[in-house]
Amino acid sequence: SSASLPPSEPMICIVALQDNTGPAWSVKYDPSQICGLRGSTVKIKCSYKYPSRIDGKNTKVKTMFWFTKENNQVPVDLEKDSDYKSRITYESTESSSILIIKDLKQRDSAEYKFRFITNQPGGAFTGSPGVTLTVLVQVRRSETQTELKCESSCDLTNPPSYVWFNKGKKMEEQTSSILVSVRDGDRYSCSVKGHDDHRSASVYLHFFPPDAPEFLSAKLISSGQITEGQSVTLTCSSDANPAAKYTWRKNNNQSVVSKDQQFVLSSILSSDSGQYYCTAQNELGEKTSGPVSVQVTCEPPSVSVTPSGDIMESSLVTLTCSSDANPEANYTWYKEGEEAPKASGRNFTITNIMVQQRGNYSCEAQNSRGRYNSTVTVNVVAGKSNRGHSYNSPSKYWVLQYLLSKTVKLR
16 A cells, blocks of 8 residues: 655646647646655556657657666666566556555665657657655664654655554564664664554664764765755764754855754755765764765756748758757757868857758757767758749748757756
């Protein structure tokens, strides 16, 4: 069974292609956030749409899958991910898909996305952002290690009741927190009442003499590529006794960006990219971690074309490439089958276009962080020039704009 957060707005991602018949490309998740108990089974659902025909060609879905990770920016099918071996099932139709995950692990907490690939050129689509799955419950220690709290990130009952275990044996306490004495060998876990089989991971209590931070771990909690708008967490831990206080700095800057042990970057921006350092300090000393790298990227842009359909020979055509890359990008235009660039700059204008100039044109946007390419098809047909038609005013030319309608962030 699974438990859902309070109703949230469905996540919808849409991209438009030229000369489409039918609905736009889209993936809709509902709900966009799911919670599940450790050891239970959850279902993550989506519906998807795509144009039935593009440029006279019927659209057929060839492949569909779910993923959380990417390998060299290529999504990894969960069925091929060893972390999910024998624990996942797909139930898919021509318009919907359900991902079933059994025996939930704490490490299954991640953002899940659905991707489908069609027979159309460039006809692959990923629904982003995806569905956030949180696996609960967990035990947290107070700074003195004498108070333990059982926490769940979902409101399963109001208020929830908990069951505590020490070395696997059920305790009498049913409150969210308990006071314990620190003895070597004690091992505590908890569960939501009525779900004793879905317990948290165990917390071990040990006595340590007072000491400055010696062991310090700082890491990024994220699966796969980080894209703008996501929530990203940096976490820091140490063996300090008494417990340490934590501060985070960026790029070795002296100004503190967070004083929390867990530093959350909600709705992350490309400007948040950089190296982060954690410092743990108590009255006996301090220690600073090595750098934790955060790189925010964006998926390749989607393409829309105005106007759709054919371009008459002898028309004036303008292709426009745009992005909000930071640092600002340089733009270069290429034509498929030709190595030499056709133009540079945001706009590429072709005056008096000829049939021989039809084909695929690509814009390359590049800055110090990387480059992205997007392609658009220019279809020119023979016929009278614009001046031979009712729109014969010299100022009324056909204009083809190549728009990168999605935000572009170059790594």
